[in-house]
Amino acid sequence: MSDAETVPPPGAITVAPEALLTMAKLSALGVPGVADISPIPGGVNRWFTPSRAADGVRIEVKDATVAVDLYLVLNPDTNFREVGRAVQAEVARAIHEMVGMDVRCVNIYIEDVALLNRPTP
Numbered sequence: 001m002s003d004a005e006t007v008p009p010p011g012a013i014t015v016a017p018e019a020l021l022t023m024a025k026l027s028a029l030g031v032p033g034v035a036d037i038s039p040i041p042g043g044v045n046r047w048f049t050p051s052r053a054a055d056g057v058r059i060e061v062k063d064a065t066v067a068v069d070l071y072l073v074l075n076p077d078t079n080f081r082e083v084g085r086a087v088q089a090e091v092a093r094a095i096h097e098m099v100g101m102d103v104r105c106v107n108i109y110i111e112d113v114a115l116l117n118r119p120t121p
């Protein structure tokens with residue numbers, strides 16, 4: 001292989017914040033025990049923080065690192081701590097492998113527990 005084939009051409013690669021939001025959301029939903037993504041709770045602080053948010057995921061990019069906040073609904077038959085740690089690891093892995101950015105933190109907020117379908121008496 002020649003040097004021309006191994007050296008990338010000059011230019012920039014830009015990843016939209018929305019792509020990071022989607023990566024984090026899909027990675028979290030793929031972890032066993034996660035039932036759904038919860039809406040981000042309201043509050044005044046959300047208007048003053050320099051981050052992107054959608055559907056229970058908030059992303060902040062600062063100094064070429066990513067911070068992620070995830071608001072989750074978990075299945076009731078799971079260990080919340082184990083599921084939370086698994087989500088943190090999976091989201092950090094996905095962002096680092098797909099985009100090459102370092103992940104500063106992945107904060108998990110368990111907002112609710114999914115209700116199981118129970119037959120009515």
